[in-house]
Amino acid sequence: MAAHTLDIEAAALTGAKARLGGSGDGFVRALVAVLACRGRVVVMGMGKSGHVGRKIAATLASTGTPALFVHAAEASHGDLGMVTGQDVVMAISNSGESDELNVVLPVLKRLHVPLIAMTGKPGSTLGRHADMVIDSGVAQEACPLNLAPTASTTTQMALGDALAVALLDARGFREADFARSHPGGVLGRKLLLHVHDLMRSGDALPRVGPDASFTAMLREMTGKGLGLTAIVGQSEQVLGIFTDGDLRRLIERGADLRALTARDVMHPNPRRIGADALAVEAADLMEQHRITSVLVVDDDQRLVGTLNSNDLMRAKVI
Numbered sequence: 001m002a003a004h005t006l007d008i009e010a011a012a013l014t015g016a017k018a019r020l021g022g023s024g025d026g027f028v029r030a031l032v033a034v035l036a037c038r039g040r041v042v043v044m045g046m047g048k049s050g051h052v053g054r055k056i057a058a059t060l061a062s063t064g065t066p067a068l069f070v071h072a073a074e075a076s077h078g079d080l081g082m083v084t085g086q087d088v089v090m091a092i093s094n095s096g097e098s099d100e101l102n103v104v105l106p107v108l109k110r111l112h113v114p115l116i117a118m119t120g121k122p123g124s125t126l127g128r129h130a131d132m133v134i135d136s137g138v139a140q141e142a143c144p145l146n147l148a149p150t151a152s153t154t155t156q157m158a159l160g161d162a163l164a165v166a167l168l169d170a171r172g173f174r175e176a177d178f179a180r181s182h183p184g185g186v187l188g189r190k191l192l193l194h195v196h197d198l199m200r201s202g203d204a205l206p207r208v209g210p211d212a213s214f215t216a217m218l219r220e221m222t223g224k225g226l227g228l229t230a231i232v233g234q235s236e237q238v239l240g241i242f243t244d245g246d247l248r249r250l251i252e253r254g255a256d257l258r259a260l261t262a263r264d265v266m267h268p269n270p271r272r273i274g275a276d277a278l279a280v281e282a283a284d285l286m287e288q289h290r291i292t293s294v295l296v297v298d299d300d301q302r303l304v305g306t307l308n309s310n311d312l313m314r315a316k317v318i
Helices: 003-020 026-036 047-062 105-110 126-127 153-172 175-178 186-192 215-226 244-253 279-287 311-312
Strands: 041-045 067-071 086-091 115-117 132-135 229-232 237-243 272-274 293-297 303-307
Touching: 003 175, 026 086, 026 115, 026 132, 041 047, 047 067, 047 086, 047 153, 105 115, 105 126, 105 293, 115 126, 115 153, 215 229, 229 303, 237 244, 237 293, 272 279, 279 293, 279 311, 303 311
Parallel strands: 041 067, 041 086, 086 115, 115 132, 272 293
Antiparallel strands: 229 237, 293 303
């Protein structure tokens, strides 16, 4: 029965695909109407179609098409005030005869709001009143009684996704746009957080001059707690870096630390990154070169900050 259910729903989607792009196709006209809309797409529905409508509205909103869901039963009790003359309404009903939807159709007409019907019965009351009809009809439901909405709701959901994706492409919506509407997600953090948002700067930034004694250099590293110090020239240009790992290697070699200066032990030309780079680029740089910190510089290679893997982990970039 499970396999049979999937076969029926797959066939329903194949049928919906075959109807796309025909002469006067309601899907294409709906796409054009939404692209021209200066307001929002107001999605309405009842029952299972209402649940689908909520998801379609959420998908549209997250992919660059402002949208909201209005419950059809609440629309005639005040919520219809959410609809403005600049909006487009998408009403979803498999039968096209939902009383709660049909009672608001005359009001929508008086508002001159373009009405998209997604229905399995284009000749229904909803279909006849609509300016555009997206045919979501199915040959049969997957329910063995042919009653419970199954194949029909799957088709509605898929057509909603198809509309959202077609709109996304037509608008030139890209990853950065998606990130702005998902700032709390992984993609949002990767595409919205920049190095300057996370880097240590000012007094928190460890740095010494090239002639600093080894003791002064260690004091700076310990005081700032980052396990490194940058070595900079008079104009703050980066000359090198010294890290905890470098210190361990010097001790293993038995070097006379008291006689050394920062210039003697620094690594010249360390890895660095610009403050306006994405934080994820800094993470990639660290991973590529197997380092845990990177210096941040301006266009003149002057030190402006430092960033380490702990900063990236706290921000959940890695």
